[in-house]
Amino acid sequence: MFLNKIPQIVKHNFILLAFMAAGYFFYANPEQNSVPTYFGTSSDPLGFIWFLNWRLFAAQHHLPFFYTYFADAPVGTDLAWTTNILSLGLLTAPLVAKLGAFAVYNSLMLAAPGLACWGTYLAGFELTEDYPAALVAGLVFGFSSYMLGQLLDHLNLCFIFAVPFCLWACIAAAKHGWSKWRLGALLGGALAFQFGVSQEIFASLVMFAALAVVAVHVLHPAWRPALWRLLPGMGLGLGLSLVLISPVIWEMLHWYGDAGRNVAAAKNYSTDLLGFIIPTPIDWLGGNLFEKATILFEGNYSEEGAYIGLPLLLLLARLVWQHRSNPRFAIPGVIALLAAILSLGPYAHVLGLEISTAPWILAFKLPFLKSMLPMRFMLYAWLAIAMLLATWLAAPGKKYQRYAVLAFCLLFLAPSRLYDRNWTQLATPTMLTDGTLPLDSRILILPEYFNEMGYQYESSMKFSFAAQGYLSGGLPEPFAEWPLYRTIFRQEYQPFIPMIDPHMLAAFLATYQVQYVVLTGDANEFLDAHTQSAELALLLQQAGWGAVRIDSDARLYCPAKPQAVPDGAQIAAYLHEQRPENHAREIDYETYWVKAIRSLASLTGLNAQIFLNFYVAYAHPPLPVDAIAGELW
Amino acid sequence: MVSNTVWLALVSAGVVYRDATRQRLPRPLAWAGAVLIFWIVALPCYLWQRHRHKPPARLL
Numbered sequence: 001m002f003l004n005k006i007p008q009i010v011k012h013n014f015i016l017l018a019f020m021a022a023g024y025f026f027y028a029n030p031e032q033n034s035v036p037t038y039f040g041t042s043s044d045p046l047g048f049i050w051f052l053n054w055r056l057f058a059a060q061h062h063l064p065f066f067y068t069y070f071a072d073a074p075v076g077t078d079l080a081w082t083t084n085i086l087s088l089g090l091l092t093a094p095l096v097a098k099l100g101a102f103a104v105y106n107s108l109m110l111a112a113p114g115l116a117c118w119g120t121y122l123a124g125f126e127l128t129e130d131y132p133a134a135l136v137a138g139l140v141f142g143f144s145s146y147m148l149g150q151l152l153d154h155l156n157l158c159f160i161f162a163v164p165f166c167l168w169a170c171i172a173a174a175k176h177g178w179s180k181w182r183l184g185a186l187l188g189g190a191l192a193f194q195f196g197v198s199q200e201i202f203a204s205l206v207m208f209a210a211l212a213v214v215a216v217h218v219l220h221p222a223w224r225p226a227l228w229r230l231l232p233g234m235g236l237g238l239g240l241s242l243v244l245i246s247p248v249i250w251e252m253l254h255w256y257g258d259a260g261r262n263v264a265a266a267k268n269y270s271t272d273l274l275g276f277i278i279p280t281p282i283d284w285l286g287g288n289l290f291e292k293a294t295i296l297f298e299g300n301y302s303e304e305g306a307y308i309g310l311p312l313l314l315l316l317a318r319l320v321w322q323h324r325s326n327p328r329f330a331i332p333g334v335i336a337l338l339a340a341i342l343s344l345g346p347y348a349h350v351l352g353l354e355i356s357t358a359p360w361i362l363a364f365k366l367p368f369l370k371s372m373l374p375m376r377f378m379l380y381a382w383l384a385i386a387m388l389l390a391t392w393l394a395a396p397g398k399k400y401q402r403y404a405v406l407a408f409c410l411l412f413l414a415p416s417r418l419y420d421r422n423w424t425q426l427a428t429p430t431m432l433t434d435g436t437l438p439l440d441s442r443i444l445i446l447p448e449y450f451n452e453m454g455y456q457y458e459s460s461m462k463f464s465f466a467a468q469g470y471l472s473g474g475l476p477e478p479f480a481e482w483p484l485y486r487t488i489f490r491q492e493y494q495p496f497i498p499m500i501d502p503h504m505l506a507a508f509l510a511t512y513q514v515q516y517v518v519l520t521g522d523a524n525e526f527l528d529a530h531t532q533s534a535e536l537a538l539l540l541q542q543a544g545w546g547a548v549r550i551d552s553d554a555r556l557y558c559p560a561k562p563q564a565v566p567d568g569a570q571i572a573a574y575l576h577e578q579r580p581e582n583h584a585r586e587i588d589y590e591t592y593w594v595k596a597i598r599s600l601a602s603l604t605g606l607n608a609q610i611f612l613n614f615y616v617a618y619a620h621p622p623l624p625v626d627a628i629a630g631e632l633w
Numbered sequence: 634m635v636s637n638t639v640w641l642a643l644v645s646a647g648v649v650y651r652d653a654t655r656q657r658l659p660r661p662l663a664w665a666g667a668v669l670i671f672w673i674v675a676l677p678c679y680l681w682q683r684h685r686h687k688p689p690a691r692l693l
Contacts, residue, residue, distance in 0.1 A: 341671075347638055348673055356673035357642040 011131070015121060019138060020114035026415075027110055027151070029423045036102045036458060039109040041302075041422045043450030044153040047471055048085055050453040053101040055089030057461055066251045070461060071453070071469020072476045073442055074512060080251035081258040081371075082472045083156045087196025101457060105155065112158040113151065117142030119164030120386050126171040127328075127387060128394035136406065137390035144382040146305030148282050148415045152422055153302045156201075157376060162194035163205055164383060166237075173233055174226045180233035187237025192244035199252070201379070204372050206238065208339065208380040215334050220327035258472075266364040269373035270345025272297040272352065275306040276313060283307060284414040296352040298345075298375075305378035306343060308385070309412035315405065316385060319392055332388040339381035345374035426451065428458040429520055429554035436549065436556065442466045443516045444509070447532045449489040466512040482508050483579040488536065496580035497535040502542035504574050509543070510563035511571060517545060517557040526555070590621040591628050599631040642672045649679055658686055 121138030320333030467479035521533030601608035653661030667675035
């Protein structure tokens with residue numbers, strides 16, 4: 001029996017190699033770089049690189065797996081509710097030790113589309129027993145809009161081989177009559193692995209599996225006995241996975257309060273109604289043409305997985321409608337539709353404008369479910385679409401016409417060459433890696449807010465970050481309570497840096513025992529007084545910190561004299577102060593009103609002072625009105 | 634704070650429930666619930682269903 005299957009296994013493995021090669025040749029870095037380079041467009045990959053290294057580093061130094069003081073020191077931060085890619089970190093630890101986290105991360109990203117293709121191919125083959133149809137299904141899923149988007153930045157969301165693998169296991173179990181133990185063991189391992197890659201995908205996979213069971217039960221009564229035979233194995237798999245991941249779940253329950261802070265709002269990551277038919281710049285055909293429209297969509301381009309394209313959408317609608325009595329078409333069609341509707345999130349949007357409630361409104365505030373971002377449900381829509389297309393292509397009749405029609409539809413999903421080779425270089429300041437900083441020193445890197453974890457890895461974890469460390473989405477507590485926190489990091493708040501009280505900055509640095517501040521920026525940036533780096537340099541000098549080393553890419557600051565740690569009352573007083581940007585907004589508002597009063601008085605010939613006195617008495621403006629000059633009109 | 638979208642859905646669901654009850658259409662509560670959770674699809678469907686089952690009458 002097994003020997004008979006050898007040619008088939010060889011074919012499957014050959015196809016795996018072909019898919020992996022396709023992913024590699026499509027995405028591999030065309031340039032050989034001497035500096036560390038990673039696959040991705042933003043700073044999110046640096047977090048994954050840090051996590052890959054953390055498993056090895058924590059094991060080597062007997063540190064906890066789910067808590068670190070290397071970021072957000074001295075308070076530290078929990079890692080349970082972050083994208084900690086535990087499975088990948090554990091499995092690749094020997095490779096990370098040998099090759100480094102950058103190389104391992106890049107390899108995993110390059111392997112992700114090939115593995116996703118292969119998992120879907122296996123499921124498609126099990127369903128149809130047609131090699132070309134299964135191959136196309138694999139390519140549709142592995143290079144779908146969802147995958148192309150997530151491949152821009154998110155290892156945890158594109159390493160989803162386990163999702164189609166679970167589907168393959170269920171189809172194979174139903175077809176070959178596997179025992180519940182065999183199915184349970186396979187599903188348990190796959191689900192536990194997927195949980196370790198992304199807790200969110202695990203949760204949504206379980207949810208969509210339940211919806212699929214209901215869909216099969218309702219739409220195809222003839223399959224109910226087979227479904228009932230599968231359910232014990234599926235339940236066993238889920239139970240086994242929960243046992244395997246129970247330590248992580250315990251940690252997550254322990255730090256449940258962080259779930260709200262670290263996870264973005266579902267409302268902001270919902271598919272736009274036009275997102276199904278308007279291409280984004282990720283897509284080759286029309287992507288740039290519609291950029292002005294797609295920029296208005298919620299979320300960002302890496303999350304825009306909904307683009308199906310009008311031709312494919314019409315083809316799918318026709319197929320499902322034409323074969324609506326055939327459960328092989330109706331069931332994947334319903335699941336794809338369900339996933340697409342749920343991906344609209346709690347509110348339906350058109351070009352970013354909220355126009356209606358949407359079904360996810362029932363779930364988006366519930367515990368755990370609120371941590372899932374609806375846009376990512378399109379993963380299941382694409383899997384269902386791939387299965388539907390495989391069924392259609394494998395059906396009897398003239399096939400070349402179908403392949404031609406599908407090729408035309410898929411042309412609209414071809415990825416853009418501008419967005420596919422997303423390789424980014426990380427330029428770490430020399431002073432962080434050459435041993436200037438003493439081991440275990442506590443530093444703050446300004447004005448960086450996203451790259452710092454990459455710098456820390458590049459320095460071999462020789463320092464920790466005070467009040468800083470981009471490992472999750474939210475602002476870290478309690479540091480963000482300081483009014484200056486956003487202003488010193490974020491570029492959009494740069495105009496308000498001169499409004500920061502230097503004493504407050506000195507108190508902030510002393511409170512968290514910051515030993516060194518590294519200001520990044522080249523010489524030109526420090527020469528121009530209006531850059532973020534130059535303004536922060538001036539502020540540090542005013543706070544009593546002096547530059548002890550000036551490099552071409554960064555400056556190192558130390559306190560000129562030992563800093564006095566403020567007491568609780570002083571800290572409380574600082575925390576009650578207004579944030580600089582809010583203060584600036586209030587002054588703008590007041591300036592507008594004072595000028596408007598003067599203009600009105602000037603136009604009507606009345607005495608402005610009477611109205612200004614009235615305004616001061618009842619509006620209590622923060623500035624004396626005499627400090628504001630001029631009229632509005 | 635409840636957004637304008639939710640208020641719109643609530644008012645529409647109330648109107649649909651009242652109308653479906655008065656028109657004696659089947660499952661008025663289900664229609665109201667559908668309008669509440671997916672206004673933009675359920676309301677046109679309800680109006681179409683209403684038109685199909687009954688001669689056109691005043692909605693309000």
